[in-house]
Amino acid sequence: MGLTSNKVLVLGIALAIVLFVGTVWLWPRLARHGWRPVSGRVGLLLATQLALLASLGIAVNQAFGFYAGWADLFGRETGQGVVVDHTARRGASGPIEVLATARVQGASGSWPRTTGQIQKVDIVGRTTRIATPAYVYLPPEYFQSRYRTRAFPAAVVLTGYPGTAQALVDKLHYPRTAQQLAKDGRMQPMILVMLRPTVAPPRDTECVDVPGGPRAETFFAKDLPDAVLAHYRVGGKPGSWGIIGDSTGGYCALKLAMHHPDVFAAGAGLSPYYKAPIDPTTGDLFRGKEGLKNRADLWWCLKHLSAPDTSLLVSSSKVGESNYKATLGFIARVRATDLTRISSIILDSGGHNFNTWRREIPAALQWMSGRLSDH
Known part of the structure; x- marks a missing residue:
């Protein structure tokens, strides 16, 4: 069991x-x-x-959804992570292998063109050799004949640590929320690529290119978009991609948008922090390289690097979130830049949990939709 x-x-x-x-x-x-x-x-x-x-x-x-199974709980999960030879993986010939499909929970109807579709996939990075499971939400319009030549905007959706990709579907209801918002005309139809930032479990890589270890940042900034572009009708030009996440995923979303504005036109961090921690779950992420450590610190980036041409969204709560003061400080620092745009969701109260993020996700998806194009 x-x-x-x-x-x-x-x-x-x-x-x-x-x-x-x-x-x-x-x-x-x-x-x-x-x-x-x-x-x-x-x-x-x-x-x-x-x-x-x-x-x-x-x-x-x-x-x-903290742990997916017993092996995950006891730190013995080794089935995913850095792979050596993708060609040996189940005979797959591309970077994405679709394992199963399902309808969107709560949607009426049984056809993808009316309900949309959730695909459970395995993704393998061509350059990093990182493999990770994910879920891809395809909106109903993706299957409708009048949109057969359309390329859709896409958003990468990340969990916290340790998290499970399935929780984004079953607990945070991203597909159901995106479908309903698009149906109501409050956001454009978008493809969602849902996964956890822990691409080399059980280690928490904080979306960092670890010297001599997993190149997580390169996977999310290059391999993941390339894999999705090769398999789905997704916009490939600047402005077509966004990234959103909660907790660790929120930190990753902000960092990836700031480091790679040519890839991600928008990054939304729900209850994020702003500097990569070093603890027993991460190990030594930087191997003494001060430049890598500084680059993983968003405060340092805003102070010492050129302001990226991207849009950022941060969220917190006046009561219940430990990042409230830091978030206000981050907003002020971004506002002082000349290119980076900043928005926020500040609740009166709400803890660091799924219930709080479910309250923020509809507004965050609407915000994301307004900053992405479908070319």
């Missing part, structure tokens, strides 16, 4: 209930002196607490 399976959650809850009832039932028998009764009481209390905490952890993981 998988970590995200409802059976696992039910089993955990059932075990906690059994242990609680057993503790109540056996407590009078263990209310004696001696190391055995004392050990029994301690063991029952400890087992009950562990079962309750495990059940709570499983429920939270299902709600927020």
Whole structure:
């Protein structure tokens, strides 16, 4: 049974209930002196607490999509990451392999031309040899005959760390939201390429080209757009691509838009931070190279590099988000530049969680749509 399976959650809850009832039932028998009764009481209390905490952890993981499976949870996920030979991968001949298709949840109808389509894919970078799973949302217009020659704008959508790409579909509802907004005439139809920034799991690369390691920034700035352009009808000129993400994905979105304005005309960071952290999940990202470390610091970039010709969106909450003051400072610093444009979504309250981001995503997608063209 998988970590995200409802059976696992039910089993955990059932075990906690059994242990609680057993503790109540056996407590009078263990209310004696001696190391055995004392050990029994301690063991029952400890087992009950562990079962309750495990059940709570499983429920939270299902709600927020932190870990995709047991291997991901225990840091043993090695099936994805840097690959050596793409030609050996399932006989695929291109950088994108479609594994499955599904309709957009909540959409009425059964045909792609009325509901749109979500494709589960594997993407392999031609230059970086990074492989990662992703989901691609194709709007209904993509399948309609009157749009058969149209190239659509595209937005890369990133999770936080560790995150799962599926959470962008099932928990944050990006495809459903994009479809409804386009149907209401509040945004143009766009292709969404949804994945997590963790392209070499379990390591958190912070979308950095790690010396001697995964070249995550090159993958997102070059390989990913090239792969999507080769497989889908996506605009290939400057102005056709945007990038959006939450938390770690928000930091990556801002950084990629600032570093590569020739690729991304807009970058939206929901609850982002502005400097790559160094911790046990990242390891040594820069290998002592001060230039790489500075480049991953968005404050340093704004102060020392030429202002990029791109549009940025940041979000925070007055109560509930730790990045509120930093976000106000970032807005002020960007406003002082001559080329970079900045917008914001500031909520009165909202924590660092899916519920907050679901409140921000509709406005963020509308903002993104208004800054992308379909040529």
